[in-house]
Amino acid sequence: MEIQTQKEANATVVTITGRLDAVTAPEYEKKMNELIAGEAACFIVDFDKLDYISSAGLRVLLSTAKRLKTKGGQIRFANVRGTVKEVFDISGFGAIFQMNDSVAIALTKIA
């Protein structure tokens, strides 16, 4: 898995490439915690290049989102498609998170 970050005017765009699974989930959590601790408050996570997600991946998405919420921040997901979307739908995550079809749309939605 690779994580890239891009600072935009009103949010940090986090792009995940590859797999978010039991092996890589701690890496995502660590990176997000660093970003949250570094005072970033608004995030867009771009799933365009994510091929695979398991429940281990879902758990860290949830835990980081909760942590962000306690700090008054917000998070949106973009480009959740294919097999990743199926896992979101199975687990009910599709209804929990704010999701948009592209990063550009998500950026316009950030308050």
Added chain:
Amino acid sequence: MIKVEHLSKKYDDFAVLKDITIEIQKGEVVSIIGPSGTGKSTFLRCLNLLEQPSGGSIHIDGMDMLDKKTDVPKIRQKMNMVFQSFNLFSHLSVLENLTIGQIKLRGMSQQDAQLKSLDLLRLVGLAEKAGAYPDELSGGQKQRVAIARCLAMEPEIILFDEPTSALDPTMVSEVLSVIRRLARDGMTMAIVTHEMDFARDVSNRVLYMDEGLIYEQGTPEQIFDNPQKEKTRAFINRVRSFNYRINSPDYDLYAMNAEIEAFCEKQILPRKTRHNLLLLVEELLQIYNPYLPATHLDLTLSYSEKKETLELVCENTGAAVNPLDKNLLPDELGLAIINNLAESIDYQRVNDKNRLTLMMKKN
């Protein structure tokens, strides 16, 4: 007609046939199926002493094949054999291939032998090839000539040793239709074959051979529709299996994934199926993780080519517990994914092990 008792055959210390006991009655068509290397052809070749058995007895119409006084060549005329590789004489014409045995072994006149041979060539649809040489024939035609030559000796029993294995798929049916016709006419036959549909509709009885034994036998319906033993079932359903053992909570997920992917690739499973399978396995391992310091986990993945089903069996030792019991799980995320990917989930306690059997949904 054929009575075999405790037949065995060893090559040095390797036992190809361990203990074969069987009777074949007049007019019976018996197909012998099973994986390669389990002694099917050796069994057939032992029957007419092309291979010398290491033990046991063979009686053909009451005559002891292993008695030194028995006229084996005479019995071979009565119990003739058709080989995978045809074994025609390449320097003789088709007609001569048929007449030579009749003239030399049965003492027939050349004219009578030729008339009878032409009749037999008509029977197998090759009268117009009487003057051709084997090299001018297709594989299917060669095998039909070999069957006609076998019939020329007026056998009472024919042993077929994989008669279509050396043929292109397009030529298999022409040979099988000749054998079907012989079956309809009441010829006693023992047929080693890999053509399952053929074995199913031509036979009165099917022998499944494995481990040098007649592992299971029955009517075609019993063997093909309701096999009782595990290896027969695996063979009939063309099941391919893959095993993986997890010994510690620090297992290498990616190494295991690579092996599962290689197995799926071998079975030519679609990309989506592979993805779902890897997800299912990962979710299960997450759930099994708390148990792994104290027990190892055996995963068996079985793909049935015939049914196009994928089954995953997880077995672990230790206390009797269904790891998917939701009261034992910290959350139900993994279980939701597993329930969505599996068509059926069954937990059983078998031989002091927890066995979880999951059948994957078809895409």
